[in-house]
Ligand SMILES: CC(C)(COP(=O)(O)OP(=O)(O)OC[C@H]1O[C@@H](n2cnc3c(N)ncnc32)[C@H](O)[C@@H]1OP(=O)(O)O)[C@@H](O)C(=O)NCCC(=O)NCCSC(=O)C[C@H](O)C(=O)O
């Protein structure tokens with residue numbers, strides 16, 4: 001562990017100074033694309049401004065024989081594209097034990113380090129993985145003459161990573177956030193699922209047998225499907241909040257089931273996540289809708305704020321008690337609404353309408 005006095009010192013001579021606060025830029029959807037897929041890559045320039053984050057994926061879902069093509073494809077796209085202020089460029093590099101990651105990091109920082117906002121590192125096991133990437137990035141940034149540090153995002157997808165999540169979040173001032181990687185995490189934990197995120201019909205609770213009914217055990221009883229990811233997301237959110245970084249739900253693999261995708265995203269939003277991955281264009285609008293506070297919530301938050309005056313004491317509003325703590329929740333909603341509407345005139349208009 002680094003001493004507190006050294007925490008914000010650059011890790012290589014000539015590297016940019018680490019950030020002291022992670023910039024809170026909109027990142028409701030981290031949109032994945034495979035830069036080696038020509039059809040997909042051709043669509044990327046037209047997606048600038050329509051998504052918060054475009055992520056050139058080099059890891060899983062890119063065929064082994066296409067790893068180099070994907071890396072070079074991302075360099076080409078980044079060089080040719082102006083991402084503006086509304087869209088960030090991220091990448092997911094290959095895992096740290098893979099034969100590709102060293103070339104991924106070296107090539108990307110050297111060639112397009114000035115365009116890259118965040119590097120997502122998969123299968124992070126502990127703070128030592130972040131420390132390795134941290135030092136290497138500092139060396140590469142210094143050599144490339146970069147003036148702004150590239151941030152790091154870890155994917156939580158091993159049991160050991162889960163056990164170390166608090167230390168991972170606090171391992172470096174570069175840490176921007178953490179995503180849940182439910183598919184790899186399920187495999188590593190030996191969960192008995194075969195899906196990429198989402199729920200499972202077998203993970204449920206059943207209503208008690210009705211009293212006074214013959215064969216009560218086999219009587220019709222309501223079943224309620226439970227959320228497989230509740231513990232993991234809640235723990236990830238706490239670890240991120242404690243360290244001032246951002247939590248994200250990861251992928252929802254059932255592209256056609258837009259309803260369950262929206263439910264999964266909303267659960268994550270309500271628990272504190274700021275965004276999720278979109279794997280297909282169909283998931284972009286879902287993430288945008290879910291991770292932007294509703295107009296009704298914004299209007300309610302404004303009413304509570306107004307009713308609470310100096311912010312102390314308790315008041316009744318619509319039959320409900322509001323106090324300092326409910327006001328603080330409302331301020332979270334309002335801060336997010338302000339941040340998102342600053343770059344989105346449609347959202348600004350929506351929030352304005354409801355305020356009337
Ligand atoms: C899931 C897909 C393989 C589906 O692709 P496809 O069969 O081509 O879908 P469609 O025919 O419906 O596509 C319609 C058009 O849209 C384009 N398209 C599709 N996906 C994207 C995209 N992500 N970005 C931009 N454009 C996209 C198609 O090319 C079609 O174009 P056209 O024919 O001209 O109309 C595919 O969506 C896909 O590969 N998505 C990304 C998958 C991915 O990145 N997976 C990795 C992340 S999840 C993960 O790694 C697990 C995690 O780590 C964990 O452990 O949990």
Ligand SMILES: [Mg+2]
Nearest residue numbers: 060157181184
């Ligand atoms: Mg994974």
